[in-house]
Amino acid sequence: MIKVGMLSFWHVHAGDYAKLANEHPDTVIAGIWDEDAKRGRREAEARQVPYYETLEQLLQQEDIAGVIVDTPTDAHHDVMLKAAAAGKHIFTEKVIAPTLKEANAIVEAVNKAGVSLTVSLPRLYDGYTLAIQQVLQEGWLGKLTHARVRMAHNGAVANWLPEHFYNLKETHGGAMIDLGCHPMYLTRLILGEPAAVSTQYGYMTGREVEDNAISILSYADGAIGVVETGFVTPNSPFTIEIHGMSGSLMYGFQDADKLYVRSTVHEDGSMVAIPIEANAPNAFDQWVQSIQTGVKTADNVTMAIELTRLMEASNRSAAEQRAVKLSELQA
Template identity: 55%
Template structure:
């Protein structure tokens, strides 16, 4: 385990502890006090030097939950040491850094998997099927919103508001989910704009809206925030023939393509990203789809922050 900086690090540690083929061998953390505490709780070794941990032959893979601004440094080292890598999103805060990581992974031949959990939830598959069926017609608008009250209720750790470590605020953390789902449903946009809010007066934004413009005239909206306790996770898909809505307010997907709203069956969730990563290691499967989406997420995040900073529209260059 490389760092317990991120709030999801403990979730990944729990997944590792219950997985029949995984054993936590050691922990390193840039915050030694935190790292030693986590190691003691799990009765595993704390290693104070990251290079020492990565040089251990018995360690085959690492989970990276370090500050976002250290992702490139840590993951390039891990890849060069021949360790498979599971990482918290985002892969990196800039496209340039993400490509450096991906090149190091490709050169070493290790398996890298980025935690994009809502991709594998059943409602996502159901929405994708509905779009691909053509039942809604041509897409005109998509909207995805995910928010909680981590800032106003003070349950997020203080370092989540450290701009240098996080490389942003709610958008680069919680906002990843609406952004990658928008990318999944609607494709890569042509243009990006963004607007941030600072309700709690912290160094980083606690609310954000990002809009994505497409060549065909349609648009997507991604919304997020750390300041709302009861905002439901919602997906809206609108087309020239109908609409589909998830999560307003129940965890149901409904569509309207005629006079009445109809419920759409939601399939079972796929295995968690962590479980899929282990399976990819054991079966030598490729992780290209996950990494392509993770790279697109970084591109869109970088564009959104640049758009808000410059108060302008950012054009996405096709790759």
């Protein structure tokens, strides 16, 4: 049994990860630390596990093999460096860190310590993503010209997000660096590495961070990626559309269990419904397997680094009101 320590319940998904740890047959929560002691004690009492007053105290527990990181984003770097130095395997909420320099330092520390790192990038492993990759491998769309992925909710207008999610210092951003991560890494998966990022942020509810956002990824070959997100739309569907010189793919506009593809490759050019595949093992399951086998989740970490690059570029683009080349970022 792998004993796991929870490092903070700051993030809205911390409870979800605690549930995964409790339900997985090979893991159990063995302790909790939180920068908010009141919250940490409450969560520890609810789970009948020890609460540790300091991060160092939890990391000193030799029976705790891994940690789940849900601290404020601005604490990720320091917390994960300490966890790696203590020999703890790490499962973390995205983003791995708000800057490429910090993310690379975390990965370097993890590799030096010989521990496993996995980042929560859940949409990578959903069946529709696997089906999309299969369509692209078949070449039905031809050379890709455009991809658009939208994911948004109403957290800022319905007020169900915690107030600290609007604290710029802790979060390093709002809708884009939180919810926008999912359409961002999917667009990166579909189109590959862009040359530059142009981003616009909107502030519709008057918070310190953006609640309405769009990033445009530009590519050397002329392709364009569009990443849309926000906290201000109650009925916005999660959608993916991909266009190429031979066809188009749509997901989320009709049945949630099918992709729709129209391609000149098909004889009559009619719309074809592609069934969604079963999900791959989720990121938490992959992390547990990595601990057990010693095989790193390398593809996951690579995409997490790419996600941080794109988020850093997006934040800089919005702040400076210009396109930011990825080559500008300090590694």
